Amino acid sequence: MPREENIGLVKTQFYTFADPPHEMVLESGEKLGPITLAYETYGDLTPEKDNAILITHALSGDAHVAGTHRVDDRKPGWWDAMVGPGKAFDTDKYFVICSNVLGGCRGSTGPSSINPATDAPYGIDFPLVTIGDMVRAQKELIASLGIDILLSVAGGSMGGMQALDWAIRFPDALKSVIIVASTHLSGAQQIAFDAVGRNAIRADSNFQSGAYYGGPGPAKGLSVARMLAHITYLSDESMRAKFGRDFRATDAPQYDLESEYAVETYLDYQGKQFVERFDANSYLYITKAMDYFDVGAGHESLDQALSGLLAKVLIVSFSSDWLYPPYQSEEIVYALARERKNVSYCAVQSDYGHDAFLLEIDTLSRLVGGFVHHVACPSAAAAPGVQPTASAEEQRDESAGYTSMVELVKPHSRVLDVGCGSGKLLAKLVEERQIVGMGLERSQAPLVTAVHSGLSVIHADIDEGLAAFPDNCFDYATLSMTFQVIEHPRLVLKELVRVANKCILSFPNFAHWSVRSQVFFEGISPITKGLPYSWDTTPNRHFFSIKDFRKFCRQLDIRIEKEIPMGSHPLTHLWPNVFAKDALYVVSAMNR
Amino acid sequence: MPREENIGLVKTQFYTFADPPHEMVLESGEKLGPITLAYETYGDLTPEKDNAILITHALSGDAHVAGTHRVDDRKPGWWDAMVGPGKAFDTDKYFVICSNVLGGCRGSTGPSSINPATDAPYGIDFPLVTIGDMVRAQKELIASLGIDILLSVAGGSMGGMQALDWAIRFPDALKSVIIVASTHLSGAQQIAFDAVGRNAIRADSNFQSGAYYGGPGPAKGLSVARMLAHITYLSDESMRAKFGRDFRATDAPQYDLESEYAVETYLDYQGKQFVERFDANSYLYITKAMDYFDVGAGHESLDQALSGLLAKVLIVSFSSDWLYPPYQSEEIVYALARERKNVSYCAVQSDYGHDAFLLEIDTLSRLVGGFVHHVACPSAAAAPGVQPTASAEEQRDESAGYTSMVELVKPHSRVLDVGCGSGKLLAKLVEERQIVGMGLERSQAPLVTAVHSGLSVIHADIDEGLAAFPDNCFDYATLSMTFQVIEHPRLVLKELVRVANKCILSFPNFAHWSVRSQVFFEGISPITKGLPYSWDTTPNRHFFSIKDFRKFCRQLDIRIEKEIPMGSHPLTHLWPNVFAKDALYVVSAMNR
Secondary structure, eight states: OOOOOOOOBOOOEEEEEOOTTSOEEOTTSOEEOSEEEEEEEESOOOTTOOOEEEEEOOTTOOSOOSSBSSTTOSSOOTTTTTEETTSSEETTTOEEEEEOOTTOSSSSSSTTSEETTTTEEOGGGSOOOOHHHHHHHHHHHHHHTTOSSBSEEEEETHHHHHHHHHHHHOGGGBSEEEEESOOSBOOHHHHHHHHHHHHHHHHSGGGGGGOOTTSOOSHHHHHHHHHHHHHHHSOHHHHHHHTTTOBSSOSSOOOSSSOOBHHHHHHHHHHHHHHHHOOHHHHHHHHHHHHHOBTTTTSSOHHHHHTTOOSEEEEEEETTOSSSOHHHHHHHHHHHHHTTOOEEEEEEOOSSGGGHHHHOHHHHHHHHHHHHHHHHSTTOOSOTTOOOOOOHHHHHSHHHHHHHHHHHSOTTOEEEEETOTTSHHHHHHHHHHOOEEEEEEOOHHHHHHHHHTTOOEEEOOGGGOSTTSOTTOEEEEEESSOGGGOSOHHHHHHHHHHHEEEEEEEEEOTTOHHHHHIIIIIOSOOOOSSSOSOTTTOOOOOOOOHHHHHHHHHHTTEEEEEEEEEOSOTTTTTSHHHHOSEEEEEEEETTO | OOOOOOOOBOOOEEEEEOOTTSOEEOTTSOEEOSEEEEEEEESOOOTTOOOEEEEEOOTTOOSOOSSBSSTTOSSOOTTTTTEETTSSEETTTOEEEEEOOTTOSSSSSSTTSEETTTTEEOGGGSOOOOHHHHHHHHHHHHHHTTOSSBSEEEEETHHHHHHHHHHHHOGGGBSEEEEESOOSBOOHHHHHHHHHHHHHHHHSTTOGGGOOTTSOOSHHHHHHHHHHHHHHHSOHHHHHHHTTTOBSSOSSOOOSSSOOBHHHHHHHHHHHHHHHHOOHHHHHHHHHHHHHOBTTTTSSOHHHHTTTOOSEEEEEEETTOSSSOHHHHHHHHHHHHHTTOOEEEEEEOOSSGGGHHHHOHHHHHHHHHHHHHHHHSTTOOSOTTOOOOOOHHHHHSHHHHHHHHHHHSOTTOEEEEETOTTSHHHHHHHHHHOOEEEEEEOOHHHHHHHHHTTOOEEEOOGGGOSTTSOTTOEEEEEESSOGGGOSOHHHHHHHHHHHEEEEEEEEEOTTOHHHHHIIIIIOSOOOOSSSOSOTTTOOOOOOOOHHHHHHHHHHTTEEEEEEEEEOSOTTTTTSHHHHOSEEEEEEEETTO
């Protein structure tokens, strides 16, 4: 295993640009300058300047992503578990940059900065900024470092918004993008929570129309905003586990109006802490930028907005994240898939809510580390430390079907492998047929392995449909010993021959002589080489023979292009429905 | 169909009690008096005073549940759709009462009332009240009306808390209780949202330590609290559908800090409206009462807290309610089931979030209307307007199994019917064997029918387990043609013989001669009278014969007490595994 260390002492740096009269023109049309961005870097830039990764931060984050500023710092940077020697963003290999956003209050130009026109803080005279403005400012910083092409732009939450904006706005300037616990737009509920936070700040009598610098400032209002936001970062599950109905100090109600439950004290603390490090006006401006975020706006569709994107994409969501729910990530994933982009997606099972992007480090490291490694070294074999995890199906019937399936696929075609497990068939297809492949897998463990090894795989359950894919999206769909496990075979096969020109699938033959004789002579549910499970534990959901499948295809107007009976019996090809253990088919839609 | 009408003009009434020196002693130990409760009544009380229903309201509700106060009222009472002639709470039959809670600000004594000790409003000198205090005050009101036993106490949200408290506190005083979108305790997330709301109010400089009467009052803070709460009453789905990213007035961002999205304007409006009708101190006190709510506190367990309850219980939750999620209702349901109480439960599929209890009127009316009808007339046949909806299983194989099953059940026993559909077998068992029955059903439509017709049925998926039930909870568990549909038969059967002394189950015999010959001679997946579905559309998940089932029971240490081969063939009993179409078993655990 590679060593994992903390990066040690780091220092914030500053870059200033857009000096008048060369101000930056914001999306609103307003001009802003000079602009300073606070940033930190970790690791060394290669002489070729080809190993740089930009990390973008969330609403309340800053440039300090890893390491410590002083030896006695209690806490390291906000994504320290992900950035450092031997970590997912391995600073032994990569040059990692993180900058505080435009509009922020942690060293970058924002509402608390001095307005050169008045020599006083901007306050709410600061122009509104957007995620796009933040990204354009970052681009200036990256250019000033002499970097033309980033290996990756990666971020969680609002950082994911910036990463996505980067990939769309500067498609040539990055090789990959990593979007974690984020979205392509702010929805009504997200805007609503932000709006309540802003209302709390502006309701504070110390807000003074934003001109509170020098005075006490809207600490109570900002604290309320932060407390509310903090609830949305956790989950019901994690709050129950962490706080339950515990009292702070006593065993019984005190019957007064003060905070008495542990969760109240915790929120009070979060609010108080935040007020000490964050500017209320920045909170207004940054939440507003998030609310404006909608990459599909001004385009015909999200798909069209993403059509020019060139980067390899990794998207990660978390099951209990109700602030940026998985479905929002999935909308990006399927739009990218429709546009034939290289995209991988994992919906990580987690109880931590939105904060999971800071806490599910093991899974995130495997996904991100392998993904970035393969972006940096596209020809690399599986990334270091990979232990391929074969799914049950793969273990059972690997040799039989894969070689025959691979032989049926034309070189350089586009293949969708359904139920791809850890990607063995996909990898074989890539190696032997140079295909452009995408896998679908519903189990997290093999999926993570597949993504880690550089394959494009989407976390999805085929039974929930392929409606997100347009017609003829792929040359082939492959299902190796998966069709009998599917709940809705009728719907799924129809969909597969719609989205792919041909579907190659294999399944165990239920009319094999060994099955027939067990049922007929013994009167039992069969257990054979092809159907090795007992009736009560089988993962197979449907049992059908070659004859059944032929009839099924006729009913569905599906053309059987090839039928390849599989098995070692000498009569396999003469009487397939009796002697074939398994069957391999190439089918397509009749109406093509 | 019965006529459904609005109740017309109604008037709020007032009842005052606890005059000094006979003050009410609150749960906190403080004394309070005099206490006035505002209340309204609808319909007529019978001379026997046996048709009264108490409806309890939510946080921001009041006594005005139905009808209008003035002919030109824009809006009727808050549950007008449920209360009136021909409605679920049918005022042609029932005498409906609703009172504003203690601590409220809509006519009942609360922080805005005059403190007789000072002749000024109480403000935060008002003593803290609990849900229990609210209920005890309501009991005084009910007693003053001469009512000893209520037909039902029913409420949603905080109203559900009061209803549950009623059933526990005064078990003899009510025949039934209806708890909608509620909980048995406030969890960490619920307390957290309440705490943020209270912080917003107290952060307002006009709060003046609660002594704001006569002044402007903490309108901004209360408005923020209401806006936040309002988000929790909706769902992500309903907000997306209602607002999306629509702007209020324009097509594009205005790049200023004002509300510009439709959802912001909506929340602004909700906040503003609320401030006009609600007292901020009451908001503090009532949310605090909700936070204190935990019926299990002070007891060994929730089960023990519910052990003395006598009322028939109906619990309803809503799938998208994330403020009072279904799992909280289910905790009450299973605690009641363990205590052998008569309980029915439906988790209504809805996109409306917590507000569904005000909006899913059709489903709620069927559930509540039928339930109350059968409480009022326990011997009644199915309630008026019932169209029994048989499940697929019931339609398929009704005659065959039911009669034989019923014959196997001893009179007056306790029966759990798994996959009960609309309750035909249960009804037959009740009628012919006078059993105490409970059904489990996972589909909403047949479940609603079963509850409507007065049966005790719980919305549950048997594959998610029976872990909530203790050993020997039932005399029998019955599964009519359900076992082959279950995903985890091993787990489920083990559980069934644990929770019930005997399990009576029937299934189609996979080794019937017609199955054998189709598999052997035709080489197809069988379609027979017993197994009538084609392989690709069958709801059956497992295929097994009488021989398979015998072996299965041996492996699981399950005793076969009776094996009844079913079918018309003369050799059915001689060679069951060849000639029985179906099989009926009585099994039990070996280790009893």
